[in-house]
Amino acid sequence: MVQGIAKKGRSKSNISNKDNSRLAWIWRMIIFILVATTIFLVIVDVFVYKKFVGKKWSLPSHVYSRPLELYQGLSLSRQLLEWELKELGYKKVDAAKAPGQFSVSEQSVEFFSRGFEFWDEREPSKLMIAIFSGDKISGLKDSHGRVIAITRLEPMMIGGIYPSRKEDRQLVKLDKVPPTLAAALVAIEDQDFYRHQGVSFRGITRAFLANMTEGKIVQGGSTITQQLVKNFYLNERRTLSRKALEAIMAVLLEIHFTKQEILETYINEVYLGQSGDRAIHGFEMASNHYFNQPVQELQLHQTALLAGLVKGASFYNPWRHPKRALNRRNLVLDVMNLAGVISRVDATTAKAKPLAIISPISGRSHLKYPSYLTLVKRQLRQTYKQSDLQTAGLRIFTNFDPQIQRKVEDKIAKRIENLESGYGIEIGKLQSASVIARVGSGEVVAVSGDRKPGFDGFNRALDARRPVGSTIKPAVYLAALENPESYTLNSKIEDTSISVSTENGDIWQPRNFGRKSHGLIPLYEGLGYSYNQATARLGMNVGLPAVIDSIKRLGYSRPLPRLPSLLLGSIEMSPIELAQMYHTIAANGFYSPLRAISSVFTAENIPLKRYHFEAEQRFDNRVMHLISYGLQVVLREGTGKSAYQRLPEELLLAGKTGTTNDQRDSWFAGFSGNYLSVVWMGRDDNGKTPLTGGSGALRLWIDIMVELENRSLVFQKPDGVNYYWVSSNQNGCHKPRYLPFIAGSEPDKRESCASKNDTGVLGWFSRNLDW
Template identity: 30%
Template sequence: MSALDAATRGPRGPKRPAKPSFLWRSAKFVSYWSVVAGIWGILVVAGILAYYAAHLPPASEWAVPSRPPNVQIVAADGSLIGNRGDTGGEAIRLEQLPPFIPEAVIAIEDRRFYSHFGIDPIGLLRAAYTNYRSGHTVQGGSTLTQQLAKNLFLNPERTIQRKMQEVVMALWLEANYSKDEILEMYLNRVYLGAGAYGVDAAARRYFGKSARLVNLSEAATLAGLLKAPSRLAPTRNPALAEQRAQIVIAAMHDAGFITATQAKNALMDGIEVAGSFNRGSENYVADYVMELLPSFIGSVDQDIIVDTTIDMNVQRAAENALRNALLYGDKDYGAEQGAVVTLNRNGAIRALVGGVDYRESQYNRAVYANRQPGSAFKPFVYLAALEHGYRPETIVKDRPIRIRGWSPKNYNNRYYGDVTLTKALAKSMNSVAVQLAQKVGPGNVVRTARRLGITSALTTNLSLSLGTSEVTPLEIAAAYVPFSNGGFGIVPHIVRQIRTEDGKVLYSRRGDGTGRVIAGDKVGQINLMMANTMEIGTGRKSALENRPSGGKTGTTQSSRDAWFIGYTAYLTTAVWVGNDDNSPTNKVTGGTVPAHIWHETMEIAHNGVPIAPLPGVPLYLNTPQPMARPDDSHRPVLPPSSVGQTAGPIPARSGPMNLLERIFGGG
């Protein structure tokens, strides 16, 4: 035995290595089987996911569905009238949103959004522990990606199969889209209550502004809605909404998104809820535009912008005048509804108010209410008479008449005897209107009304002259426009252009109307007569100060309908007041409430607009006119087919006008 061997041997033989401790052996055992169990667990979970994934369409067919298109409807100045479509708002790029919005959502819903892979095991464990400690569910374990997957692809049922499919789709989203893309899709599609899908729709619904403009407090309120959109809506439960927003603000501070000062200021600022949503008259405009869209571009398959002809200053003036008269006045007129429509001389609709309160009634009376116009129809009778040889100076006899057992009476049963046509129209004498219709023939009256733009069914009997055939406010307003523009027919229109968000024009209005519909010399005659109505007749309460205008009142039997339709050289406005059930009002006549609404609307609508005479009146006044009797001539004098020029504006003048200048325009 060598010395080395002897040194390494003990007295009882070779030295044995130390035996591992029990703890060490236990740790190795647990580690080994943990790995094995983990592998098997992964295989089991993968198998379960594969099983439920098999009930989905092939992955090659998976695709994010297109977001329902939004229709952005804007006024002539580019201001927003409303959003229409299934979502109610725009799809906004993530970088265009205030950072508060995504930060608020991440802080309260998925703080590890940028760290996990679509599923957050840590978040699941944390939620499970928190829920166990509290004894009920206070935290959810679904990531934003899972929530998006559920919203995009799956139904809302609560089953194991749906949850497993949600996980599969979340993993697919993470594999095919960036985190920012997923977050952007989520913010633009998530439901936030009150029919609003996406943060822009919700911001407009609750705050009356684009999501691009929300502040920190508003962003926190929106994020707070995710837990329970209907219950936490600020319009429904402002106290709960505020409490939830405070929790979101605290979470944002805890996550490091905002400073303590920002959090404190946000808690103090609070929010201001837009209370007029779905009440404003612009909703009548938006609805009407949506009804017209298919005729312009067919089905809507992308986000579009519709440029309208609406002037929001005139729209607001008409809305306020109508509401102030019927809702806030001191007197009970027994009239619950009304409508106002304003057109310019080319037929562009500048204001369209379909009712007193859109939230209470979405029925658009300005476009669809067929009502008897009463004496507001008489200008077509008088124009037909002028075209058959009568003149404004023609003397007619206002007297009681009886035609085949029918005895039409004047208002208050008062008769004036021999009067000019001008005075007969100004005083709205029923007897004269019926006699004129009898002389020229109801058929010619119908043809005149049709030529100017009346499209509704018209009876060809003498009662037509008293406005017994029903028309809509928009229709009769359009038929008055030729008086305003010098005798040219128009096509009323509200859509000017339709374009995509990137500027591609899908539709652009073309056309100048229907050409001349009133002969040039007759334009001055009818306008002379209509101007007298504003000065000495039934429309005198509506006259505009120092601005030539023409118009006509209309009141039907038992005051069921009250109208005022009038115009200047620039704008034509029709006002109707009454009840939807056709019940009588409390003696409302066209010269009272409707005339007041017309005056209030047109005063504001003409702010800054130069004064101009009514077309043809100065020329007619400066041309010697022979006195004519009804039987001097009955030959029709119809308008030529050629299109001439309408009267243009004259420079504004200062100082008061005399009576003639007020009626016919100073120069």
């Protein structure tokens, strides 16, 4: 009995022990779960918090054009100003009343500028009127009729530098977003947004019921916060555990951040479309993508469309499915009305409006100018790491002039077509590249790397290195003229056959283009008429090292072979390299690096770096005056004289043709007082063409120069240079010429025709009257 009791007691005690240990185990489990959950929540919380307060996105850098400066006297037609405004997304209205609007009358354009933070100062938003007289701005006034000396429009976005995952977005602050957009989003995506704590049980119930009724998923119960969590922190997988995590994170997010902060992030995060391989994220970028306008300027019907796209940017793509998109937009407007956000009248008015999206091609300004963008990217890489360019959201302002680029591309396409048909060249074989820069500042304003406008591929302007032919000759004449005691423009040189032994034992025998020798000729004629034999002789007399030095000082930076053929341009350069050399000539001997970029700002619009003007005197200005004279001879009477058939006589221009062996390359490099333009033409397979520098590239150069607002080149006589009448040949003074000489190298009396020619009218008398 006792034993039995003892057994029972033991048994009871065993049970009790077991219960206790089970309880303890349960407690341990509970504690473990609690601790684990706490740890998990803390980890999740830290993750949620850190990512939200840190750098939220990898932002691509965006590249902008030059701002269009407007002032009295500017050569700009009313149509071109209108074009610029439209490209900037300004809307044409009857009367401009808000930023981003303009109106046009016969003689004027009234526009309300948007204002912009430039490097030097802020240009405030204001209403202005530009009055035109012909193709010039004859007056610029503000809304009070006060004269404005100068103003500028904001730059145009022309492209971007994207990370490998091509998410494109521009950040916008919530206070810059139209209230109707935020209201539309809340109305259509999450009506309880301002009431729930991240998860809306009402929304889930509503969605559950709707889905049960329909028998399929027709409605999501996710709040805006949950959507943000899904897009921002998680992946696209739709599992129960992921939904649970999403809910937890949404709650945590709501604990730490305000509704405004969450909504602002959502507005910048959400996916709203696709442009090629570029994903459009956020409403600012979407607004530019669909309307070419900042989101701030959108009207109700536009914000409703964008809000509608959140549900499915591809499904409601307004270009591919306009009817679907219109229905969705109108549904958003109806919901907004039902939610009491807008009146019935407003909804009805907005519903009556068309989608108002831009054409898909015109909206892709980031794809329009790839040639120039390549140059920008290369110059940026000298300063910035590729990863920073792709993720730091830099704002890069350039010297790019879209108006000039457009004209250049148009002219290239037409001229190439014309040459192919005119010379019987196989269609599609002829290629071209060109670079246009501002003289003096060295700012590159346009680059074309292919015959096709907007071609995004091999960029011949930067990468096609071809023999430059006679365009190298100014370097030879510079090397000679830098020794005024030995050479003047009137120094005579034999243009007769010449043989030069090269270092490897070959004999180099250059010939003139027309296979004709011209005997003893003055230097300016050798340059102006591009005589090969005379130039080769001059170069050999001066010495290859001096010519090489001259080429380098002009701005060419690659190693140069010491070959005599260098004197006639056997050296290979890209158009931009040749442009760099010619810019030094055009800038009166001052080397300034050709610049595509003007300044860089951070994503927060803080000025980061300015690419300022640089200059370094590489040649004496007296020598440059002589070379400039020689290059004017090219265009007035030499190989480039056809230029003045289409350009005004009074415009001072200088330049040089270039043709390589078998006419494989046709070059022209020339400049006015304010623009330098270098043009190359040839075939990618290096095949022969029927074109010389004069019949090919020069024609395109003229086409381009006719379109630009050119000013005469600055050709003032510098101190230490004097002009004299001299005989151009050995036949006395019956064909005298007025030539510049560096002091100390003046012609002697036998050479000079001064007594009969240097006094204008009196000279005429002295020649014609027998006193």
